[in-house]
Amino acid sequence: MNRKLLLLAVVATLAVAACKPQAPAEPVAPAAPAEPAAPAAPAPVAVESAPATTAADVPFDIKGFAGTFTGTLPCADCPGIDTRIMLDADGSYTLHEVYQGKGNEFDGEGTWTAQENGKRIRLDPNSKSQQDRLYAVTSSDQIDALDSAGMPIESTHSTTLKREAAKQ
Numbered sequence: 001m002n003r004k005l006l007l008l009a010v011v012a013t014l015a016v017a018a019c020k021p022q023a024p025a026e027p028v029a030p031a032a033p034a035e036p037a038a039p040a041a042p043a044p045v046a047v048e049s050a051p052a053t054t055a056a057d058v059p060f061d062i063k064g065f066a067g068t069f070t071g072t073l074p075c076a077d078c079p080g081i082d083t084r085i086m087l088d089a090d091g092s093y094t095l096h097e098v099y100q101g102k103g104n105e106f107d108g109e110g111t112w113t114a115q116e117n118g119k120r121i122r123l124d125p126n127s128k129s130q131q132d133r134l135y136a137v138t139s140s141d142q143i144d145a146l147d148s149a150g151m152p153i154e155s156t157h158s159t160t161l162k163r164e165a166a167k168q
Contacts, residue, residue: 060118
C-alpha cells in the first residue's frame with residue numbers, strides 16, 4: 001500500500017512539474033536568415049471608422065417622418081393649388097388638391113419612398129397615367145416641390161408644404 005501511495009505521489013509531482021513553465025537557462029539569440037528576404041509589400045493599416053455623426057450617416061427614419069403636409073403650390077392658369085399630402089408610416093400616401101378659382105379637385109394615392117438618404121421623397125402614384133412627384137426635404141417639418149427632373153421649381157410663388165400639427 002505504501003508503494004502505491006509513493007508511486008501516486010511521484011506521478012502527481014511529475015505532472016505538476018510538467019505544467020510549470022521553464023525559464024530558459026540562457027537567452028536565446030534569434031537565428032540569422034540564410035538568404036536576404038525580398039522586400040515585402042507594406043502591411044495594410046487598419047483604420048477604425050468614426051461613429052455616425054452627420055445627418056448623412058444616419059439612416060432616414062421613414063416612420064418618424066410620416067405625417068401630413070399642406071400648402072399652396074404654384075398653378076399655371078389659376079391663383080394656386082391647395083395641396084394636402086398624407087405620408088403614412090407604411091409607405092403609402094394620399095393626395096388631395098384643389099385648384100383655386102376653378103373648383104376642380106383631384107385625389108390620388110400611391111406609395112412614397114425616401115431617396116438620397118432622406119434628402120428628397122418620391123411619390124409614386126398607383127395610376128400609371130400620372131407622373132411621379134418629387135419633393136426636397138428641407139427640414140423635418142417642410143418639403144419643397146421639385147420639377148420632374150428633381151430640380152427646384154423656378155417660381156415667384158411658394159413651392160413649400162409644411163407639416164400639420166398632429167391631432168390629439
